[in-house]
Amino acid sequence: MELSVIGISHRTAPVDVRERFSLSDEQVRQFLRAIHAENIFEEALVLSTCNRTDVFFVSAGPRDGLGYFIEHVRKIKDLAGPMDTSAFYRHSGQEAVNHLFRVTASLDSQIVGEHQILGQIKEAYRLASEERTSRFLLNKLLHWSFRVGKRVQSETQLGHGSASIAQAAVELSQRVFSELAGKSVLFIGAGQTAQLAARAVIRGGVHRVIVANRTLSRAQEVADDLLRQLPQAPDADHDDEDVEVPQEIKCPALLQMFPELKTRSQAAPSAGSPNQLEVRAIAMEEIPSVIAGVDLLISSTGSPDLVLTCKTVGDILRRSGRPLFIVDIAVPRDVDPALGKLTNVFLHNIDDLNLLVARNIDRRRREIPRAEAIVQDEAGRFAQWLDSLQLLPTVRLLQQYFETLQKGVIQRYGHQFKADQGQLDLLTQSLCKKLLHKPLTFLNQLPQSAGASENLAAIDLIRRMFDLDSLEK
């Protein structure tokens, strides 16, 4: 059984090289279907994001995964001419496991600690499961990697704090408000950073979004865009339990009894869903009339002059008494610094956000050794588990289990029988041998009857059925 990975990433190639090997979801499906049909590899999974394309293979013996992938990419993307594959890396066995765990832990991401990668791996796993190229080993490996990702997120501060200006604006606002749910946000200007921040706060579950711009039609355009791009699916960094993929539970009766096992991902609508959110466009002149009801204001116009001054909104804000959090991303600044002196106004500008981002990135760097230690620990455990799925040790453990069982029965009930203890011993031994005969024959015939993945699955099942791992310990 050979686990390997071939791939290309932001560490090994620039974007113009990476994009040649990047695959859309549909192209990934085509590739996986080909693998399933040709049966050269037993299992496969493709992770294709803007920063990397990784292909994981499981095969009975060593195979040229890279050659196979390139050949199919040519067909799928209709590419001609020579393809430089020098930027590809190859890992196999334990190194492949380490690689996946590092990727899942976001240690190999462009922005170390970002959460998106975990969602992307879950999506890749979903595709592989649907195309039936993820079976026993990849199922186990991927679920293990989700656990690694979660451990790193919960036990280290690798993913803590924002690493972009848009996220920093949201992070700062969370120092003021317990939660964004139910809050009103005013965006002034239609810049790209403001739109990114808008999406981030919408994901936070705000109740009302107002977009103000010098031209009302442009404000309306941005408002429509925001509505169109509302998150329709649960957030990318959801739990692995939310991934609707066929796992070990395939029993129809069980699924009938617990339908939530297959429909868990269709649970409650995500925050910021269209039926909860109110998006509105206004002209700049209307700002004073709405600002008293706003909790968070993000401004990023290209205006050379101040857009919000103490003269226009100072009195309104003073009277409202309600806390207003203002993030001024624009350069030159949009918001009069004097507004920040009002007791209930918290004004931050681009320099504050940059400072916060720099601090967070530095902190993430310091957390890398702890995250690496978790990855090594989990990779070691996975290797230990994989080693345990050897046929001979399992057979020996099974025999030991029945021997212990037989001795235990004799010890407990032997004194109740008047018959010769030797005969009783023989009788129970014979019974155990007969009980063991079928499972042992089944295990011994495995290499001839099925593929390597199925063999491992069967051995794993036997080990779990008789709790052989605890016996081994």
Next chain:
Amino acid sequence: MDDLLKVANWLLPLFYLALLIDYGATFFMAVRVQARSPWVVAVIAVHAAFLVLRGTHAHDGYSPLVGQYGILSVIAVSMAAMYWVLERIARDRRAGLFIFGLIFLFQYTASVFLPTAAPEVAGPWWARLHILPAALAYTALSLGGVYGLLHLVAQHNLKKHRFGLLFDRLPPLELLGKMTWWALLHGFGFMTVSIATGMWLAHSGVPLEGQGPKLAAKIAIGSFAWVICLVAILGRTAGKWPMSRISLIAVAGFLTIMALLVASATLSS
């Protein structure tokens, strides 16, 4: 029983110290921010049992609400209980370090000066029932003082753009403001009940604990606390005062009341 009470009296500050360390770990290491600790409930239960046992052991069915250090101990346990409820509502234990710091201080002081046997008092036990809402009011004001202080610190940090440890670890400003507000509202409610029942008892001719200047000091401090809460509530609701001003009143009120209570205790002893 006396030995048991003596041991419990010295164990209580240690228990609170252990909780303080636990909350300190949450604050400084940012771990278990939303965890629910069963130990808080356990310590509250032990503390409550101690107060009841101490009272009933000394006097059959006796109320423990007597003596300034007994009441300080009651304030400590009710602060822990109130904070535990607030923590469950807010799902955030980051402020616990500061609350349990004060609780530890209260209980340590109480344990040092608390006589093992509850002192003799005149009059029926129910004549002291008005002390319970007063103790709860002081508890709420203590919580309000701590939350108000944290609110002011958090606000100052945000205003000055200081992204240090306190910026990271303190709960959001809105939550701190809400906690301060709730504490003042509850403080006002409890103190109103206490003053009303106290006046009714005095009017009925029931002998109240303490006499002369001691009683007058208690009434003055209670009334001052009540006025502080009233000013804050009216300012917020009618005057739309910003939360920072309410927090300032909560902190100043709490510090003044503590100073007055200490002065009163020192002078009376």
